[in-house]
Amino acid sequence: MILNDKDKFSVIIRFVLAASLLMSPHLHAGEWSGYSAVEYRYFQHQSFFSEPDQHELSTILAPEYYHQWADGQQSIIIAPFLRIDSDDAERTHADLREARWLITDDDWELQIGVGKVFWGVTESQHLVDVINQTDLVENSDTEDKLGQPMINLSLFQDWGTVDLFILPYFRERTFAGKEGRLRSQLVVDTDKADYESAAKQHHVDVAIRWSHTLGDWDIGVSHFYGTNREPLLQLNQQGSRLIPFYEVMNQTGLDVQQTTESWLWKLELIRRETSSDTFTALTGGFEYTFYGVFDSDIDIGLIAEYLWDDRDNELATPFENDLLIGTRLAWNDEPSTELLLGVIQDLDSSDAAWNMEASRRVGDRWKLSVEGRFFSVDTPTNALFQVRDDDYVQLELARYF
Amino acid sequence: MRNWITTLALLIAVLPVVHAETDAEKGLAIMTEADNRDKGWQDSSADMLMILRNRQGKESQREIRVKNLEVNGDGDKGLTVFNTPRDIKGTAFLTYSHSLVPDEQWLYLPAVKRVKRISSKNKSGPFMGSEFAFEDISSFEIPKYSYLFLRDEVLDGQACFVLEMQPQYKHSGYTKSTVWIDKQEYRIQRIDFYDRKNALLKIQRFADYNQYLGQYWRAHTMTMENQQNGKSTTLKWSNFVFRKGLTDKDFEKNDLKRQR
Numbered sequence: 001m002i003l004n005d006k007d008k009f010s011v012i013i014r015f016v017l018a019a020s021l022l023m024s025p026h027l028h029a030g031e032w033s034g035y036s037a038v039e040y041r042y043f044q045h046q047s048f049f050s051e052p053d054q055h056e057l058s059t060i061l062a063p064e065y066y067h068q069w070a071d072g073q074q075s076i077i078i079a080p081f082l083r084i085d086s087d088d089a090e091r092t093h094a095d096l097r098e099a100r101w102l103i104t105d106d107d108w109e110l111q112i113g114v115g116k117v118f119w120g121v122t123e124s125q126h127l128v129d130v131i132n133q134t135d136l137v138e139n140s141d142t143e144d145k146l147g148q149p150m151i152n153l154s155l156f157q158d159w160g161t162v163d164l165f166i167l168p169y170f171r172e173r174t175f176a177g178k179e180g181r182l183r184s185q186l187v188v189d190t191d192k193a194d195y196e197s198a199a200k201q202h203h204v205d206v207a208i209r210w211s212h213t214l215g216d217w218d219i220g221v222s223h224f225y226g227t228n229r230e231p232l233l234q235l236n237q238q239g240s241r242l243i244p245f246y247e248v249m250n251q252t253g254l255d256v257q258q259t260t261e262s263w264l265w266k267l268e269l270i271r272r273e274t275s276s277d278t279f280t281a282l283t284g285g286f287e288y289t290f291y292g293v294f295d296s297d298i299d300i301g302l303i304a305e306y307l308w309d310d311r312d313n314e315l316a317t318p319f320e321n322d323l324l325i326g327t328r329l330a331w332n333d334e335p336s337t338e339l340l341l342g343v344i345q346d347l348d349s350s351d352a353a354w355n356m357e358a359s360r361r362v363g364d365r366w367k368l369s370v371e372g373r374f375f376s377v378d379t380p381t382n383a384l385f386q387v388r389d390d391d392y393v394q395l396e397l398a399r400y401f
Numbered sequence: 402m403r404n405w406i407t408t409l410a411l412l413i414a415v416l417p418v419v420h421a422e423t424d425a426e427k428g429l430a431i432m433t434e435a436d437n438r439d440k441g442w443q444d445s446s447a448d449m450l451m452i453l454r455n456r457q458g459k460e461s462q463r464e465i466r467v468k469n470l471e472v473n474g475d476g477d478k479g480l481t482v483f484n485t486p487r488d489i490k491g492t493a494f495l496t497y498s499h500s501l502v503p504d505e506q507w508l509y510l511p512a513v514k515r516v517k518r519i520s521s522k523n524k525s526g527p528f529m530g531s532e533f534a535f536e537d538i539s540s541f542e543i544p545k546y547s548y549l550f551l552r553d554e555v556l557d558g559q560a561c562f563v564l565e566m567q568p569q570y571k572h573s574g575y576t577k578s579t580v581w582i583d584k585q586e587y588r589i590q591r592i593d594f595y596d597r598k599n600a601l602l603k604i605q606r607f608a609d610y611n612q613y614l615g616q617y618w619r620a621h622t623m624t625m626e627n628q629q630n631g632k633s634t635t636l637k638w639s640n641f642v643f644r645k646g647l648t649d650k651d652f653e654k655n656d657l658k659r660q661r
Contacts, residue, residue, distance in 0.1 A: 033490055066661065075659070104659060106650050118515040143513065154655065161655055213505075213654065218518045259518045261503065291523045292574075299526065334453055334461055334530040336489070364461060367488045400487030 030067025034079070036060060037398035043181050044374075045389040051179045057086040060398075062097070075102045076113075079147075083138070088180030090190070091137040097147045109154040114147035117165075119209065119222060121257040121266040122283040124305045124324040124344060128253035128268045130224045131207060133171040140182050140373065140387070141355070146171045160212030167205035170227045173244065184386045188233060189241040195227070196247045196275065203227050203248065220255040228274055247274040262289050266305070281309040281317070285324070301328035303342065318383040321347045326355075335361040351377045353384060369396040428548030428564045435587040436543055442617045444470050444647035448640045453531050456631035461486075463529055466660075469540070470652050475499060477540035478652040482660040483529075493660045495652060496521075500544040501570055509657035516657055525574025531634040532603060532625040534574055537594075545570050551579070556591060560584045575602070586610075588618045596629075603627050613643050 041056040061082045068075035079098040085091035100113030117131040131148055138144035149169040155162045175188035197203040205226020212219055231244035251272040258265040267284040285305030293300050303326040307319035326342030339358040346352065354374040361367050371394040377384045422430075451463040464484040469477050476498030483492045491511035498504045504521035524536040546566040554563050561581040568575055576599045581591040589607055596602040609621035623636040650656075 033487065035488070068661065072659075072661075075661075102659065106648075109655070109659075116514045118513055121517075156650070156653065156655060213518075257518055259505075259520060261522045262520055264518070264520065289520060289523075291526055291572075297527050299523065332527045332530060334455070336486075336530060361486060361488060364486050365488075398488070400490070 029069075030065055030076075032063060032065055033401065034061075034063035035398045035400045036062070037396050039394060039396040041181070041392050041394045044391040044393075047181060048185070048389060049178075049183075052087060052181045052183075055086075056088070056181065058091065059084050063401075064098075073104050076100065077102075085180075088137065088177050090175060090177030091180055093137065093174065095135065095146050097145075099147070107156050109156075111150065111152040111154075113149070115150050115152065116145055116147060117150075117152070119220060119253070120255045120268055121218070122255075122268050122285070122305055123266075123287070123303055123326070124285075124307055124342075125283055125319060126268070127270045127281055127283055128220070128222060128255045130222075130229055130251060130253070131165065131167070133173055133229050135174050137174040137176055137180070146174070160210050163207075163209040163211070165205075165207040165209075167207065167226060168202070170201040170203060170205070170246070172201075172246075173229065173231060175244075181392065182387050182390045184233070184242060186235070186240065186242045189236065189243055192236065192241070193231070193244045193246065196245070197227065201227075216258050216260050218257045218259070220253075222253045222255075224249070224251045224253070228272075232276065247276060249274045262291070263287075277311065277313075277316075279309065279311045281307075281311075281319075283307050283319075287328070289328075297332040299328075299330045299332065301330075302326075303328060307344070316383070318346070318351075318353075319344070323347055346379075346382065349379045349382070351379050351382050351384070353377070365400050367398045367400065369398070370394070371396070424550040425548060427550035428566075429543075431550065431562050431564060431582060431587070432546075432548050432566075433543060435582055435589070436541070438587050439617060440471075442471055442614070443644045444468070445641060445643045446645060446647075447619075447638050447642070450637040450639070451529065451531055452635040452637070454633045454635070463531075468647060468651070470647055470649070476504065476542050478649070479540065480652055480656065480660065484661075491661065493657045495654065495657055496539070497652075498540040498542075500542040503571075504539065507654050507657060509660070514658065516654055522572050524570070524572045532627045532632055533634055533636070536568070536570075536573055536575075537605070537625070553584075554581070556581045556583075559590065561590060586618055588620070601628050611641070613641055617643065 037060040039058040039060065043054045046054060064077065064079040066075065066077050077098045077100055081095045081097045083091060083093055096114050098114055098116055100111050100115045103110045118129055120126045120128040132145035133148065134142045135144040135146045136142065148167060148171060151166045153164045172190055172193050175190055176183035178187050203226060207222065207224040209220060209222035226248065228247045228249040231246050233242040234245050236243050249272055251270055254269045256267045264287040266286065269282045271280050283305055287301050287303045289299055289301040291299050303324065305324040307322040307324065309317045309320040311317060311320060322344050324342055324344045326340065329339040331337035337360045342355045344353045356372040359367060359369040374391045375384055375388045377388040379385060446468040449465040449467055451465060453461050463486060466482045466484065468480040471477055479496045481494040483489050493509040495507040496504055506519050506521045508517045508519050525534050528535050528538055546568055549565040551563045551565055554561050561583050564580045564582065565577055566580055567577045574597065575594050576597060577595050579593040580589060583590055588610055592605040593601060594603040603625055605623060605625045607620035607623055610618045611621060612618050619638065619641055621638045624633060626633040
């Protein structure tokens, strides 16, 4: 979807309407929090394409309203999100990250509305985590998610927690637009998204997950049946655009972490079946932490994860035989200074993707973050080949309220 | 026969008096008495205001909510939720503490809705950038230390026992600590912590004790002064509530997500 100024305006209007609804007097009993931020990205190289430039400026507003009653047994959260981007009309977007009503009892919990759920244990990628759609325009690391309409019943038993999900509406993945960086050569036309199911976005997805802690082990087993969050990108008839095609999938997942002293051992394994493909993928590895190095308060963690995928089609995933090596530094100081450095190295070629994230609180309400992503990709069949010249450094200053 | 048993019982009863009680036995007895007096509170919740002060006296604050569940015969369970600083609002810690085997800990990160099992080896590391280490705020259990009675001493007008404690659990940042316990109510009044080089590292002072349920004393002000870096941290406690009826169900991984 290429937003013109009118569309951009309507996104903002919808956000303002949602926000003013939240401000209405009967909601005064709850509490407000959230943040607003300014983000600047500097891209090291000029884009292959004429439209995007090397500077990108964004502002973000992410308020959150929370209200609880019945001694905390019931609560609502409403969390809209808005980004206005200087360049990419697709990155200018509003979303309802959360708008859910939660009812809890001793042995169960029911969540109705728009929510966000995380499954998994690994750091490099999240294979098992399939409930929420990725908000890819937010960040190419796929960590940002769109709100997912759901009914989620959790049952707490001595033998573990069982989560049941009914997901009545599908959210499409966001993609960078024509003026945006980190895009494919052909722009993805999200207005023309197509579906395997005749019900399209209204296909009712279901999921079940069992999770439990047994001593040092934290284990989760899940199954999902519904619309694949990852679309196939197909050429349109004119060969000028990419059209997302969403298949129906069955995915069974396992996630395990063993925690002993300084070691965290992690494994995520999935089996996914769609009408076009059936494959197995895994991420496995460890995080080892040296606490209080050299008599200081600094902790240094070493992360290693192996990423494997048995699909022959290299374009389907950049991580078919790759290794993540990373380090996490925590200063444990008053401003919570942190640094994460990592590289994912393709073991079949010299291709690699570097990543750096650092943050520090400034005063009580401000936070400064720096992020850098660098791609060293020469293999045209690597899924990251298209963004090989989109190396960037990002600065973000956020104010929390 | 009965007489013989009575005699034996009498002998045992007076034994501590007759045979010179060792300083280790006396230390353990004092701490056991202090521990026994604090048994039976079942569950508690409270608000904590943490004030961090750097060497120049510049302050910053964290608002924290704490819930605890007493576990008989093992370490307590604890749930800690941050309200400020705002960037970590909603971040929650769940701890199942144990005497000598490693604690079990989970961390909830609200921005990504992720519950992470974390290593509990980091006993000596600072809690949220403060002068309190994780081991300073974890649940007290008798088997965690060895004890030695040092002397009687008057501290701030109160008659106190002075004990030396040596951590028996792994990965402590201390070789030993010196503890002042008042003789009247068996409350800890002060702890001097000695680092791995046996140099004085920190002094913790306890003040503003209030009694709850007619039995349980809680210090409402705790100050930790680092003697080596000049920084200090004060914990101000308020809104103590006991026996709210919390159970194991309130201290599960799943509960982390709904804390506020």
